[in-house]
Amino acid sequence: MNVKILVDSACDLTEEQYNKYGIEMIPLTVQLDNKEYRDGIDITPKTIYDAMRKGKKPMTSQVSLQTFKSIFTKYAEKKQPLLYLAFSSELSGTYQTAKMMEQQVRDEYPDAELHVLDTKCASIGYGLVAIRVAKLANEGAKMDELIEMASYHATHMEHIFTVDDLNYLYRGGRVSRTAAFVGTLLNIKPILHVDSGRLIPIEKIRGSKRLLDRMLEIMDERGIDFENQMIGISHGDDLERAEKLAARIKEKYPVKDVIIEMVGAVIGAHSGPGTLALFFLNSSYK
Known part of the structure; x- marks a missing residue:
């Protein structure tokens, strides 16, 4: 029996992709107007962005x-x-909760082949890891091989992103009040990445014009083997800019494919509308 791949909704894949690759999704939840919704099931990301x-x-x-x-x-x-x-695990307590329940179920079912892996990834970067592992699982790969592949892709998945309004990151505790205030006042757009699961600033850009240029430069500096990998782009209700970035990537690199998805409701509730993120491997594709 093939290994089943389970993810949570923070991977920002679509129902079509879950069905295509045989992935099961478990939703995180978002609360809006005193109501609770299941991310990716009961509420659309755009509803969250419009509310914000x-x-x-x-x-x-x-x-x-x-x-x-x-x-x-x-x-x-x-x-x-x-x-x-x-x-x-640096962005949510979901992994720790899963590990607690993994041990409890193992106690009840000692022969269960059950594993929980912290990807240290988010949004489509996380989704790309899931797709690669699910493809392998569908080919009949064993658990050890899948864990090894998941760990490799997760470790080497670059997350390069920017936000339109620093105040949203401040509300989520990701930047200081002063940084958010000064950044907004001076029209500073941060470029950040994810390092060991944590959000880390790389640099600050004044205005929006150079953002795409600099994101492509960082991709060129950090990435490798683009012709064999799938590139991911996610956006906070800004499809036009996401498509512009994808077109420029395709012009510059012989990429295998570029997928564009909206940042989901749960992550979007912290990053805000106007977020733009780029995901690629910094090591050879496997």
Whole structure:
């Protein structure tokens, strides 16, 4: 029996992609106007972005212990191997919750082939890892091989992104009040990346004109083997700029493919509208 790949909604893949690659998705939740919604199921990212533009402040929650227990137990009872690729533990407590329930289910089902892996990734960077591992799982790869492949792609997945308004990162505790105020006042656009799961600033750009140029320069400096890998772009309700970035990448590099998706409701609730992110490997594709 093939290993089943489980992800959470912070990978920002679509229902079509889940079905295509045989991936099961478990949603995080977002609260808006005193109602709770399942990310990727009950609410669209655009609903969150439109609300944020009106000054609303959506909140998010991780996956519950009981939800993990139900899913892990289901696969243990079927004796089907399950690999859960988790959203970065530096950005959510979901991974730690899953690890707690992994041990409990293992105690109840000692023979269960159940593994939880912290990808240290987010959004489509996380999604690209899931797609690669799911393809391999569908070919019949064993658990050890899948864990090795997931770890490799997660370790070498670059996340280069910018946000339109630093105040959203401030609300989420990612930048200081002073940095958010000064950045907004001076029209400073930060370029950040994800290092070991954490958001780390790379540099600051005055205005928006040089952003795409600099993101491409960073891709050129850090990336490798573009012709064999899938490149990911995610955006906070800014498809026009995402498509412009994709077109420039295709002009410059012989890439295998570029996928563009909107940043999901849960991550978008912290990064805000206007976010633009670029994902690629900094090592040879496997």
